[in-house]
Amino acid sequence: MSEKPGEGAQDPNAPVTMLLTPVRLDYTVVAGHxxxxxxxxxxxxxxxxxxxxxxxxxxxxxxxxxxTCGIPTAGIVEVQDQGTLTTYCVISIPFGNMPFKPPYIAGAVLLDGADIPIFHLIRGIEPSEVRMGMRLKAIWKDEAELGPTLESIRWFEPSGEPDADYETFKEHL
Ligand SMILES: [Zn+2]
Incomplete structure (x- = not known):
């Protein structure tokens, strides 16, 4: 039997050592209630x-x-479309499908009334100026462009309010 790779495939008695199987998977995700x-x-x-x-x-x-508690939640509540930047990162390295030319900012926004931050793009401030505790507001798409997606919010940008005190969001990092 040959030791060279590939030649074994021509010997009908050689053991199968590799099988290439292209896979394609179409699926639908059901978001749930x-x-x-x-x-x-x-x-x-x-x-x-x-x-x-x-x-x-x-x-x-x-x-x-x-x-945390392992019990059913009580019901749906609406939270505000403004909040506090808890953490962030500045994206400086280009990659495919970037929303903006780097550098740009992505951050965790603790919306007023919520206890878990959401992640979104932060604009309207230079990366060198961004900081934890900044107050932000959502910039929504135009009414006709709204859809069932987080992308209905274009990004968050500074609201002009004074920065939030660290004590108010330290439990949400
Ligand atoms: Zn709970």
């Missing part, structure tokens, strides 16, 4: 969370049960 409500909310310029009566936290995106 709570996540569907969350996504549909964006089409109406509303951001929806779910409150847990055990710990009183508002989960965002909403879930049917609180992962």
């Amino acid at each position: 709570h996540l569907s409500q969350y996504l549909q909310g964006f089409a109406q310029k509303r951001i929806l969370g779910a409150r847990c009566e055990g710990c009183n936290k508002v989960l965002l995106p909403p879930r049917g049960a609180c992962p």
